[in-house]
Amino acid sequence: MSRRNKKSVPKPKKADPRPQPRLYLVTPPVEDAAAFAPLLADALEAGDVAAVLLRLAPGDERSLINRAKALSGVVQDRNVALLLDGHLDLVARAGADGAHLNGIAEFTEGLPSLRPDRIAGAGHLETRHDAMTVAELGGDYVMFGEPDETGERPAFDAIEDRVSWWAEVFEAPVVGYAASADEVEPLAKAGADFIALGDWIWRDSATVAATVAQAARHMHVPETAA
Numbered sequence: 471m472s473r474r475n476k477k478s479v480p481k482p483k484k485a486d487p488r489p490q491p492r493l494y495l496v497t498p499p500v501e502d503a504a505a506f507a508p509l510l511a512d513a514l515e516a517g518d519v520a521a522v523l524l525r526l527a528p529g530d531e532r533s534l535i536n537r538a539k540a541l542s543g544v545v546q547d548r549n550v551a552l553l554l555d556g557h558l559d560l561v562a563r564a565g566a567d568g569a570h571l572n573g574i575a576e577f578t579e580g581l582p583s584l585r586p587d588r589i590a591g592a593g594h595l596e597t598r599h600d601a602m603t604v605a606e607l608g609g610d611y612v613m614f615g616e617p618d619e620t621g622e623r624p625a626f627d628a629i630e631d632r633v634s635w636w637a638e639v640f641e642a643p644v645v646g647y648a649a650s651a652d653e654v655e656p657l658a659k660a661g662a663d664f665i666a667l668g669d670w671i672w673r674d675s676a677t678v679a680a681t682v683a684q685a686a687r688h689m690h691v692p693e694t695a696a
Contacts, residue, residue: 491657491689492520493682494645494664496616498672501527503540509678510541513671514548516679517686520664521551521589523570531560538564551589558583568610574600581607591645594618598635605642612636613666615647615657626653630660637661651685658689665689 495513500506510522522545526534538554542565545552551567554560558580561569568589571577577592584590585608592604593613601612614636615629623629629646636644637660646662648654654665671681 489663490518491662491665493517493686493689494521494523494666495519495671495682496523496647496666496668497525498669499525499527500537500541501529503537507541507544509672509675510544512679513682514545514550516682519548519550521553521567523553523555523666524566525555526557535560535564538566542566553589553591561588570613574603577604577609578607581609593645593647598632601632601636602640605640609642611643611645611664613645613647615649615653616666616668617647617649623647623649626656630656633657633660633662637663648685651681651688654685654688 497506497510513519514522524538524541526537529537534557538552538560542552546567554564554566554569556569556572556576558569560566561584568584568591569580570591570593571580572594574592574595577590581590589610591611591613592609593616595601595604595612595614604612614632615623617623633644633646643663644661645664645666646657646660647666647668648657649668650670657665665685667682667685671678671685
């Protein structure tokens with residue numbers, strides 16, 4: 471997942487086959503980076519991962535930076551982008567590749583501080599208009615389907631519909647958030663460029679790699695004739 475230099479514009483349907491989607495891993499809130507690093511490494515080796523969204527447990531500024539730096543090598547040495555969930559003021563000092571911004575207000579306010587060198591993605595976009603605004607401002611991706619702070623999210627049919635609409639119309643990549651293994655394949659078929667895997671892949675430390683590998687298999691979309 472790299473910085474895009476061109477503005478996102480509506481795109482026509484193309485006969486060329488769409489590239490296979492890639493994985494986007496969302497960490498649990500990390501407090502002990504040293505303990506989490508081996509799990510993260512296992513996950514990164516298990517599939518084609520484009521980016522890791524690092525969520526940091528609450529702490530003082532220095533602790534947050536140290537945690538991010540402790541994991542940056544695990545991620546970036548594998549040519550994977552490291553994004554912080556918010557924490558715009560820490561992105562540069564932590565050596566992260568960019569940030570994931572929640573809601574249109576946070577995105578529009580935070581975008582200038584990430585340009586021109588860092589990735590700026592957006593999630594928790596309540597309306598289609600908000601998502602289109604992100605594209606018009608040059609956002610690197612939009613994410614649909616992630617749960618809110620209470621764990622609630624739209625009905626999965628609505629998420630599929632939003633991903634499909636975006637993939638058909640816009641150039642900017644779309645990330646579909648899969649809340650379980652069963653959602654991976656439908657999101658890939660809907661046209662997601664990236665499939666986000668969240669808390670469910672980390673629940674059992676002994677099976678992290680196997681769970682990610684299984685998800686990677688499910689998101690393979692067979693090519694169809696034009």
